[in-house]
Amino acid sequence: MTAHNTSNKIVTAEQLLLSRGVKPTPQRVVIADYLLQTDSHPTADEVLSAVSEALPVALSRATVYNTLNTLKDAGVIKEVLTEPGRVRYDANISHHHHFVDVKTGKIVDIPADKVEAIGELLGDQYKVHGFQVLFYGELEQH
Amino acid sequence: MTAHNTSNKIVTAEQLLLSRGVKPTPQRVVIADYLLQTDSHPTADEVLSAVSEALPVALSRATVYNTLNTLKDAGVIKEVLTEPGRVRYDANISHHHHFVDVKTGKIVDIPADKVEAIGELLGDQYKVHGFQVLFYGELEQH
DNA sequence: GTCTCAACTTAGACTTATTCTAAGTACATG
DNA sequence: CATGTACTTAGAATAAGTCTAAGTTGAGAC
Ligand SMILES: [Mn+2]
Ligand SMILES: [Mn+2]
Ligand SMILES: [Zn+2]
Ligand SMILES: [Zn+2]
Numbered sequence: 001m002t003a004h005n006t007s008n009k010i011v012t013a014e015q016l017l018l019s020r021g022v023k024p025t026p027q028r029v030v031i032a033d034y035l036l037q038t039d040s041h042p043t044a045d046e047v048l049s050a051v052s053e054a055l056p057v058a059l060s061r062a063t064v065y066n067t068l069n070t071l072k073d074a075g076v077i078k079e080v081l082t083e084p085g086r087v088r089y090d091a092n093i094s095h096h097h098h099f100v101d102v103k104t105g106k107i108v109d110i111p112a113d114k115v116e117a118i119g120e121l122l123g124d125q126y127k128v129h130g131f132q133v134l135f136y137g138e139l140e141q142h
Numbered sequence: 143m144t145a146h147n148t149s150n151k152i153v154t155a156e157q158l159l160l161s162r163g164v165k166p167t168p169q170r171v172v173i174a175d176y177l178l179q180t181d182s183h184p185t186a187d188e189v190l191s192a193v194s195e196a197l198p199v200a201l202s203r204a205t206v207y208n209t210l211n212t213l214k215d216a217g218v219i220k221e222v223l224t225e226p227g228r229v230r231y232d233a234n235i236s237h238h239h240h241f242v243d244v245k246t247g248k249i250v251d252i253p254a255d256k257v258e259a260i261g262e263l264l265g266d267q268y269k270v271h272g273f274q275v276l277f278y279g280e281l282e283q284h
Numbered sequence: 285g286t287c288t289c290a291a292c293t294t295a296g297a298c299t300t301a302t303t304c305t306a307a308g309t310a311c312a313t314g
Numbered sequence: 315c316a317t318g319t320a321c322t323t324a325g326a327a328t329a330a331g332t333c334t335a336a337g338t339t340g341a342g343a344c
Contacts, residue, residue, distance in 0.1 A: 025292065060294045065331060084221065084229045085330070167321065202323045207302065227301070227330075
């Protein structure tokens with residue numbers, strides 16, 4: 001089941017890919033399925049090892065990168081940048097934020113509505129050392 | 143002059159390095175000075191070309207990376223992650239945010255107090271496509 | 285049902301950002 | 315002045331990601 005896609009219309013990775021116009025090849029389905037059922041924000045390498053060890057189908061590094069870029073371009077997943085030198089992937093495409101535990105490296109989702117009173121008010125299971133707001137958009141010239 | 147360090151006690155890059163316990167070698171001073179007088183959030187490569195073309199002193203790529211990491215560890219500069227695969231550097235170490243113009247790639251600082259009413263209220267010279275809050279801290283176990 | 289062709293996958297070469305290594309330089313201190 | 319440590323350097327090494335060129339697949343044409 002899709003842990004991150006809460007619509008009850010789209011239940012399988014295959015249907016999700018079809019709905020976004022991505023041909024559901026076995027490799028793509030297996031990668032999308034893995035991303036949908038994890039909340040760990042894995043890197044490409046982590047996707048490769050998780051998926052290839054659990055699957056009978058052969059899977060190359062190039063296909064993992066191709067698929068991640070295809071899924072990103074199709075809006076099925078998002079990139080998450082939390083540390084230099086590695087891109088992480090997230091099947092939760094809703095507008096939300098991330099909390100990085102600097103001790104464990106664990107990355108957990110923070111719902112957008114938690115962030116209204118920013119910094120504080122995150123709940124006492126989070127000790128916030130700092131946070132960064134990163135805007136994407138366009139600058140109007142002067 | 144230091145565009146980003148608004149204290150009037152510390153005026154030169156050399157004094158800033160000394161105050162943070164970093165030995166002010168010519169290479170370090172020249173790199174710190176460049177970062178202090180730009181607001182462009184340059185990459186290591188951009189630092190290297192800007193600094194080596196304007197300076198008589200020889201400067202190697204390894205020294206640029208060594209110096210950037212030293213300055214970061216000493217709290218003189220901060221890393222800024224805005225796109226996959228490249229780290230940018232910022233001599234503005236105050237708590238602030240960034241706005242990425244997706245058309246031009248320009249990265250401008252957003253003062254922290256601008257971000258209270260997040261998303262909207264950024265001023266009409268900014269067309270916000272989206273933003274990300276990135277928290278750093280520690281997760282208390284359950 | 286077979287043919288055909290574009291889309292997809294693959295292994296490995298390549299590129300690029302960053303780090304490491306090993307040797308040289310600077311310079312503070314004895 | 316000699317020495318030792320910190321610093322710098324060129325280039326080798328690493329690691330994430332992309333590209334290339336050759337095979338594979340499978341949906342539609344017939
Ligand atoms: Mn990418
Ligand atoms: Mn770094
Ligand atoms: Zn997430
Ligand atoms: Zn900044």
